[in-house]
Amino acid sequence: QQPVQSPQAVILREGEDAVINCSSSKALYSVHWYRQKHGEAPVFLMILLKGGEQKGHEKISASFNEKKQQSSLYLTASQLSYSGTYFCGTDGGATNKLIFGTGTLLAVQP
Amino acid sequence: EAGVAQSPRYKIIEKRQSVAFWCNPISGHATLYWYQQILGQGPKLLIQFQNNGVVDDSQLPKDRFSAERLKGVDSTLKIQPAKLEDSAVYLCASSLLWGGRGIYFGEGSWLTVV
Numbered sequence: 653q654q655p656v657q658s659p660q661a662v663i664l665r666e667g668e669d670a671v672i673n674c675s676s677s678k679a680l681y682s683v684h685w686y687r688q689k690h691g692e693a694p695v696f697l698m699i700l701l702k703g704g705e706q707k708g709h710e711k712i713s714a715s716f717n718e719k720k721q722q723s724s725l726y727l728t729a730s731q732l733s734y735s736g737t738y739f740c741g742t743d744g745g746a747t748n749k750l751i752f753g754t755g756t757l758l759a760v761q762p
Numbered sequence: 763e764a765g766v767a768q769s770p771r772y773k774i775i776e777k778r779q780s781v782a783f784w785c786n787p788i789s790g791h792a793t794l795y796w797y798q799q800i801l802g803q804g805p806k807l808l809i810q811f812q813n814n815g816v817v818d819d820s821q822l823p824k825d826r827f828s829a830e831r832l833k834g835v836d837s838t839l840k841i842q843p844a845k846l847e848d849s850a851v852y853l854c855a856s857s858l859l860w861g862g863r864g865i866y867f868g869e870g871s872w873l874t875v876v
Contacts, residue, residue, distance in 0.1 A: 654804075684864065693853060693867035694805065739804050741865075748793060748857055748865060749818050752804030 653677045655742050655753035663759045664730050672725040672756045674740030683716050683723040684741040684750060687734075694739060697725075727758070735760045764788065766868035768854050774874045780842035783871045786835070787856030793817075795865065796829055796839050797853040805853055811837065812859070844875045 655676045662670055674683060682701045686694035700716035700723060712734075716723045727734055737757050741750035767786040775781050787794050792813050797805035808827065810817040814834040822829065826845070831837040841848055851870040857863045 693869050696864040696866060699864055747810075747817065748863060749807060749810060750865065752806070755804050 654751055655740055657738075657740060657753040657756045659756060660754070661757040661759075663761065665761055666732060667729050670727045670730060670758060672727075672738050672740075672758070674723045674725075674742070674753050676721040676742045678721065678742070678744050680716075680718055680721055680742050681745055682743045683714075684743070685714055685723075685725050686739045686741065686752075687736045688739065689736040730758075730760045732760050732762065734758060766854055766856055766866055768852075768868035768871050770871060771869065772872045772874075774876060775844055777846055777875050778843040780840065781844060781873060782841075783839045783852050783854070783873075785837045785839070785854030785868060787837075787854070788866055790858070791856035791866075792834070792859040793857045793863075794831055794837050795855040795857075796837070797855060797867075799851045799853055799870070801850075808839070841873075844873075846875050849873055849875045 655674050658673045664670055682699055684699045685697040688694040700714055702718040711728045714725045737755045739755050740753040743750055769784050773781055794811045796808045798808050799805045808822045809819040809829045811831045814831045827841055829839045851872050853867050853870045855865045855867040857865045
């Protein structure tokens with residue numbers, strides 16, 4: 653069962669904030685977040701393990717609620733370089749067998 | 763540190779022909795993955811290796827796709843015979859042993875079947 657991401661697409665101005673959500677119908681061990689620019693490979697951003705931890709990477713952070721089987725990615729003070737498609741990847745066991753979500757297209761405009 | 767290497771970058775073949783893709787993972791990464799990404803969709807796992815053993819190949823169309831990782835390092839993915847719907851980017855990725863680790867992707871091999 654593919655995780656569902658919302659929104660499907662979002663357009664921001666530089667400096668604005670955004671939240672991308674990832675929801676799974678299955679129990680999760682971990683959630684990964686990746687950013688993919690057009691014509692390039694996905695780039696690993698961060699991983700969250702069950703335990704409800706929150707992580708940060710510069711102005712990008714994420715949370716994981718294992719009870720709700722949901723994760724959210726927070727982008728603050730967005731930059732042009734944040735543009736791309738964001739995918740969550742979910743792992744139901746500690747095997748790194750990821751099922752990638754439906755994707756969220758983020759466009760940051762000057 | 764060198765990243766995941768893949769070749770060829772681009773390939774155009776006719777349907778029913780065969781094609782092979784090669785991947786060399788990041789040094790020290792025991793787990794190697796092959797993903798298929800169709801335009802506009804997220805990557806779909808085809809096969810996952812742990813060293814030279816297969817961990818999961820449940821979504822590999824075994825009637826036409828095969829993959830091997832003989833010495834636990836580099837890997838080859840083959841498609842024979844190719845179909846039009848195989849047109850996609852084939853992404854190789856690697857990670858350190860087992861779960862809770864980030865997965866690092868190569869630049870991908872773009873396949874067009876005409």
